[in-house]
Amino acid sequence: MAERISLQESLNKIITQRIKETPEYRKRIAKKSLEKLTRRDLEDFQLFQLRNTLHYAYDKSLFYRELFSKKGIEPSEVQSLADLAKLPLTDPKELAENPLRFVCVPLGDVTRVITFTSSGTTGPQKRIFFSEKDIEVMTDFMGAGMSVVATSDDVVQIMLPKGMVLGQSDLLAQGVKKMGATPVVTGIEPTPEEQIQAIKRHGSTVLFCETLRLNRITVEARKNHDLTKLGVKVLFLTSNYLSDSMRANLQSAWNCEVFTHYGLTEMGLGVAVECSAHNGYHFNEADLLAEIIDPETGEVLPEGEEGELVFTTLTREAMPLIRYRTHDISRLSSKPCTCGITALKRLDKVTRRLESVVRIGDGDEIYPAMFDEALYTIPDIVGYEVSVSKDGGKDKLTFQVEIARTGAAVEELVREVILKVPPVQKNVKTGKMTIPEIQLVTPGSLQKSTRAKKLIKDMRQEA
Structure with a gap:
């Protein structure tokens, strides 16, 4: 068995x-064994690769x-990985404003x-350009990432948007084939x-x-099927934060292991895969360098400190x-x-984006992952949306919740778990927030929101 x-x-x-x-590099390391690379290797x-990329x-x-040129920096000044911090950061807004200025190959x-x-996010659209070589590199990593959760004996059902040549489903299917498994693309329409x-x-298998789509499928399908008898061995989830409570629900419903994936289109879709320890991700260090910075000052933070995740591509053509800012908050450990x-x-698993954080009451931060942890302790919840507004001078949270059962008791249960979220509990108790x-x-009314990562809609800015 594989x-x-x-x-x-x-x-x-x-x-x-x-x-x-790479003959130039191979000569530098002479006869050094390549069988097992160390961290130093x-x-x-x-x-x-970084120095080549900069030039x-x-x-x-x-x-x-x-x-x-504006910063008076020459690529040759980078003599170590630590020197990367000398270079200016790239903001997503700059990429969105004029993507063609980033392109390094003829458009043909x-x-x-x-x-x-x-x-x-709610900003302008971005356009990311990939060459044939870039596509090859992307699918290499997709195959590597899939090898963490599957073997050549597996059949991988891909439930992502399909129909576009070299779209996400197509590329992932290529990656699955590269690691020897069988891909089946069913898309999101069924x-x-x-x-x-x-x-x-x-x-x-x-x-x-x-994440949210599979939760919806699970809640609806288990009404008529024993999902544990279908032979599924692994759920591999992407796009949305997976709370511990939802993970427990999915594991119980399917009786199988759950893995998550962190992706970023700008970095080639596949970036990182959760390992068997289920304690964060290992990422594509063959093609990417990662840093953690203070999102306010831009300074690189010491290892282990939480901050904004920044990536540099090493092989992109x-x-x-x-030094591309992701606006995702995480931490790194070696x-x-x-x-x-x-x-x-x-x-570390990414719990929030800079854009997803909203302050309430006494200035306390709230973000969707907090409510995911609380709400998905109720197994019948399919999805939810949340907004904050003003009511009589106080902050007010409104939750639209899609759940497989209804009634006053259900509504009270939902309110009860939300009131246990510390910032909500504190500000309701001090009178800075309403209940x-x-x-x-109605069932299905929140289905369109399953693809986008959640944001808390701040209606106070519209008042």
Whole structure:
């Protein structure tokens, strides 16, 4: 029986192959064994790739040539990974305003352009350009990431938007094929019942799906099916934060292991995969450098401190991005992971984006992940939306909740768990907030919101 492979093993193979294909670097390390790369080996190759990327972007990208020139910086000044902090940050707004200034290849060499508005944001659309080589690199990592949760014996059912050549489903299917498993793309159009029938028909053993969509499928399908008898071994979730409470619900409903994935379109869709320890992610260090910065000052924070996640691409051909701000809050650790990985850093799960944080009452922060943890302790909840407004001079939270059962008792249960969220409990008690309003909505009415990461709608700004 085939076995899963750790991300460290997969990336070791990818990096080793790249070193073999890079004579200039291969000469530098002479006869050093490439069988098992250490953290030091990895960082040495990352520095080599970084310096090449900086020179390449300076020569080919109008944006980075102008940015570096304005700051009086030469790519040659970066002599270590720590020197990366000398370079200016790239903000998503700059990318959205004029993406063509970032492009480093003739447009005829662009294989795929992804146009999107960031999940969890309300800003202008971005356009990200990929060459044929970039696509190959992306699917290499998708295959590596899939190897963490699946084997060549598995059938992977992909429940993401389909129909576009080199779209997310198509690329993921290519990655699944690269690691030897069988992909089945069902898309998002089928009903929960139709997805269940597809699982039975194809013998799907791994489900790849957006978190909220799979929760909706689970709540609706378990009314008529014993999901534990379908043979599904792994749920692999993406796009939305997975609360511990929802994870427990899904594990119980399907009787299988749940993994999550962190992705970012700007970084090539696939970025990081949760390991068997389920204590954060290991990310694609073959193609990316990560930093954690203070979101207010831009200063790099010491390892282990929470801050904004920043990425630099190391292998991108069409549109390299240097010190790109994600607006996602996390932390990094290079300590050995309990899953057995020693050479890769660990990325904490991302609980919030800068745009998702709202202050209430005495200035206390709230964000959707807080309410996810509370609300999904109620297994019948399919989804919810939340807004904050003013009522008689006080802050007021209004929750629209889609749940598989209704009634006054359900409404009171929802209100009860929300009132246990510390910032809400505190500000209601001190009189800075009203009691939250709960609105139970009709089934399916929140379905359109399952793809976007949640934001708390602040209606106080509209008053």
